[in-house]
Amino acid sequence: MPSASPGQLWSVDEHLEDILSTVQPLDPIELQLLDAQGCVLVEDVTVPVSLPPFDNSSMDGYAVRVADVAGASEEYPAVLTVIGDVAAGQAEQPAVGPGQAARIMTGAPVPPGAEAVVPVEWTDGGLGGGPVSGMRAHSAAPEAAFGEVRVHRPAAARAHVRAQGSDVRAGDRALSTGTVLGPPQIALLAAIGRGTVRVRPRPRVVVVSTGSELVQPGEALGQGQIYDSNSFALAAAARDAGALAYRVGAVSDDAETLRSTIEDQLIRADLIVTTGGVSVGAYDVVKEALSGIGDPDEESGLGAGGGVEFRKLAMQPGKPQGFGSVGPDHTPLLALPGNPVSSYVSFELFVRPAIRTLMGLAGDAVHRPTTRAVLRSDKALTSPAGRRQFLRGAYDAGAGAIDPVGGSGSHLIAALAQADALIVVPEAVTSVEPGTEVDVVLLG
Amino acid sequence: MPSASPGQLWSVDEHLEDILSTVQPLDPIELQLLDAQGCVLVEDVTVPVSLPPFDNSSMDGYAVRVADVAGASEEYPAVLTVIGDVAAGQAEQPAVGPGQAARIMTGAPVPPGAEAVVPVEWTDGGLGGGPVSGMRAHSAAPEAAFGEVRVHRPAAARAHVRAQGSDVRAGDRALSTGTVLGPPQIALLAAIGRGTVRVRPRPRVVVVSTGSELVQPGEALGQGQIYDSNSFALAAAARDAGALAYRVGAVSDDAETLRSTIEDQLIRADLIVTTGGVSVGAYDVVKEALSGIGDPDEESGLGAGGGVEFRKLAMQPGKPQGFGSVGPDHTPLLALPGNPVSSYVSFELFVRPAIRTLMGLAGDAVHRPTTRAVLRSDKALTSPAGRRQFLRGAYDAGAGAIDPVGGSGSHLIAALAQADALIVVPEAVTSVEPGTEVDVVLLG
Numbered sequence A, B: 001m002p003s004a005s006p007g008q009l010w011s012v013d014e015h016l017e018d019i020l021s022t023v024q025p026l027d028p029i030e031l032q033l034l035d036a037q038g039c040v041l042v043e044d045v046t047v048p049v050s051l052p053p054f055d056n057s058s059m060d061g062y063a064v065r066v067a068d069v070a071g072a073s074e075e076y077p078a079v080l081t082v083i084g085d086v087a088a089g090q091a092e093q094p095a096v097g098p099g100q101a102a103r104i105m106t107g108a109p110v111p112p113g114a115e116a117v118v119p120v121e122w123t124d125g126g127l128g129g130g131p132v133s134g135m136r137a138h139s140a141a142p143e144a145a146f147g148e149v150r151v152h153r154p155a156a157a158r159a160h161v162r163a164q165g166s167d168v169r170a171g172d173r174a175l176s177t178g179t180v181l182g183p184p185q186i187a188l189l190a191a192i193g194r195g196t197v198r199v200r201p202r203p204r205v206v207v208v209s210t211g212s213e214l215v216q217p218g219e220a221l222g223q224g225q226i227y228d229s230n231s232f233a234l235a236a237a238a239r240d241a242g243a244l245a246y247r248v249g250a251v252s253d254d255a256e257t258l259r260s261t262i263e264d265q266l267i268r269a270d271l272i273v274t275t276g277g278v279s280v281g282a283y284d285v286v287k288e289a290l291s292g293i294g295d296p297d298e299e300s301g302l303g304a305g306g307g308v309e310f311r312k313l314a315m316q317p318g319k320p321q322g323f324g325s326v327g328p329d330h331t332p333l334l335a336l337p338g339n340p341v342s343s344y345v346s347f348e349l350f351v352r353p354a355i356r357t358l359m360g361l362a363g364d365a366v367h368r369p370t371t372r373a374v375l376r377s378d379k380a381l382t383s384p385a386g387r388r389q390f391l392r393g394a395y396d397a398g399a400g401a402i403d404p405v406g407g408s409g410s411h412l413i414a415a416l417a418q419a420d421a422l423i424v425v426p427e428a429v430t431s432v433e434p435g436t437e438v439d440v441v442l443l444g
Helices: A012-022 A183-191 A230-241 A255-268 A285-290 A340-358 B012-022 B183-191 B230-241 B255-268 B285-291 B340-358
Strands: A029-032 A061-064 A078-086 A100-104 A116-119 A146-151 A173-175 A196-200 A204-210 A244-251 A271-275 A307-313 A320-326 A331-336 A370-375 A388-396 A401-404 A421-425 A437-442 B029-032 B061-064 B078-086 B100-104 B116-119 B146-151 B173-175 B196-200 B204-210 B244-251 B271-275 B307-313 B320-326 B331-336 B370-375 B388-396 B401-404 B421-425 B437-442
Touching: A012 A307, A012 A320, A012 A331, A012 A340, A061 A078, A061 A146, A100 A146, A173 A183, A183 B230, A183 B340, A204 A230, A204 A255, A230 A244, A230 A271, A230 A340, A230 B183, A244 A255, A255 A271, A255 A285, A271 A340, A285 A307, A285 A320, A285 A331, A307 A331, A320 A340, A331 A340, A340 A388, A340 B183, A370 A388, A370 A421, A388 A437, A401 A421, B012 B307, B012 B320, B012 B331, B012 B340, B061 B078, B061 B146, B100 B146, B173 B183, B204 B230, B204 B255, B230 B244, B230 B271, B230 B340, B244 B255, B255 B271, B255 B285, B271 B340, B285 B307, B285 B320, B285 B331, B307 B331, B320 B340, B331 B340, B340 B388, B370 B388, B370 B421, B388 B437, B401 B421
Parallel strands: A078 A100, A204 A244, A204 A271, A271 A331, A370 A401, B078 B100, B204 B244, B204 B271, B271 B331, B370 B401
Antiparallel strands: A029 A196, A061 A100, A061 A116, A078 A146, A307 A320, A320 A331, A370 A437, A388 A401, A388 A421, A421 A437, B029 B196, B061 B100, B061 B116, B078 B146, B307 B320, B320 B331, B370 B437, B388 B401, B388 B421, B421 B437
16 A cells, blocks of 8 residues: 555555455355356366267267168168167167167267268158158157158268267366356356356445435435435446445434444445545545544454545545445445545446456456547547546447547536446646547446 | 248248347336336436535535635635534525635535635634645534634635536436436436336246256266256346346156146246257157147137247258247247257347347347457358358457357357357358458357
């Protein structure tokens, strides 16, 4: 942690680095396959049994011996005795001798003695006529598993046979540690018989908004009150980032209430996010409630954590920020400013990477993708010197351009709902002319 | 529906068009805000109350009259009488008369009489010394809400005041019908006081795999058996597409069992997806169980649906497909082939667009994004004439290139887990040379 003097501004990068060097990936647990969707694998998975586990047919047809169908044609078909069906999932297969065929279904094991499969469309299907387009259902015509079949074409050895191990072989590496489990990876794990898998769980993120002025949406607004939007926005954003989010209704500006609320939530929190109460006012309850904690002698309760440090960052919006840990498990806590745009931008810059680090993601996967785009605007953007400014924008991928949406005010939530990107104006830049290329964070 | 003759192949586009012209968006319901995340809005939302609802302070500081601080400097400060605090959420505010100031917090209403806010950093904070960096907490120093304050700088009228309605005005359109509700949209809805919102719900998708050879992952594999991977893969893929997925364990190849299983699931299904049993074999249970249904005289049970049509598509993998509706509510049903790669590709091409149509998405949002990329390969790709082939690939966005992964076999599930894109080889093309530009479906 850089030893910033009280009045010194932290850079965005210093604050982020402090967070990412402190927050550790969650301990792995064994989860059912579908519960592990979206999680990071924490084992190298080896294939226990080759896929396919046995030679099997890739077609519905007849399992035959190559010599028996050599030279067969529609005019001079090979006539074979059908000795029964080989269906998928059937444990015992009849042996195919000279002059014999077994009717076989896609995926069924190639029976002993057979060397190739001829598709049913290359045969008379046992009906004694021309080529057929399919088999009669066994339930409707069980006798079709026996009798004679006329084969109209020859087949090379192994034709329409999927060889054992042609997909993966026992002992191969199926998936490596660090892989994110999407549907295709879950498909592979199921296919090799894994019912459970070792992953890092989704982080449980508790979002607490603070402010005596906050009213739950849907209720009536009194004098001097506004609706609580941060707890909803950040709970939704936490889920989008991959977390399980718990929204805690707005807490009034009372330090003791806030402390006990957070202490109550510790049991289900891998990360705590608060909004509001972090600035320089006389009622900044988060700062008041959490500044004093972190006593190394305490062994339980909120105060047993590492403590929370409140900082000023060289950024706009989002200057006041708190970061640290609380409670006996040193649960990380990020205290964001209360303005809706400030808290949302702060979430994107600091909380999202923290959540994704807890998930076990690394490198680029921790961060939103960034790109460069040409500023498309009637007038120059202005930005305070010495602050990294994050403006809301609408990204036009086709044109490689970005249009600013709304102004720089940190209370402009309507514009935020029209934006899908953040325009980054570096600390040293105070004005950006239209047509200039700028850094853009894509909010996805 | 094109009137294809029995042996005729349907094109991929004809089959998709049939699905998308049949499947209708789900009826809208009113949901709690966080339950509506990811859903499509089905109302034009108007702002009921301007944001901010009242003039409020953008800083922690002092609410003053402009004339009282005109010409103030650190050397010649304006000395004002502090008449109390204005905190956020406080219903009553003291009126600020000439020579007076109210200590005010960010977000608190500008009290009557005051014309501007001076930040606390421009004052002595009531301490009688130089400029301060913040206020003392009210709980620790309640007396600081009264006394005298020295203001070191003048303030223009409305300085640090956020005007009522400067974000959005009552009567403005906040969000339009058709908007997908992500975190910023949820933020706006909460901010304007909406506790619930009218959206199309997430579709409930029931996934049923069929096959007597299928064993649940984690159990022991017997002779001729393989693990069920499709129900896991497609349940995961359905969730990725935005659905609530219900996985039904593998059903054996018995038509009556399958019919009763599907009938049981109707109660919780907006869409049913089956895998396997759709080809030309004698044990193709899905085809057998569902071909005969769709009796217009039936009023209840599975048979009351519109019926399921089984087709051959001009594609590889995924040639045999079924589509139709079952049960009294004409619940749409897609019957996919059973090979893992076939079913996964079929899901991407047909089921995902159906799910997204049920969600109320339209246009590009229904489909995976596509792009063009240069084939990067040692040898040419081959593809059967008259079939649209979908090969698995790994997309390199930086190079604008695509590398084929694995072969064309529809059982190659290990390669699927390494792919993030599908390479599309058109019907008329039988060979694609390295360096050729190809269509690519990005699997995201």
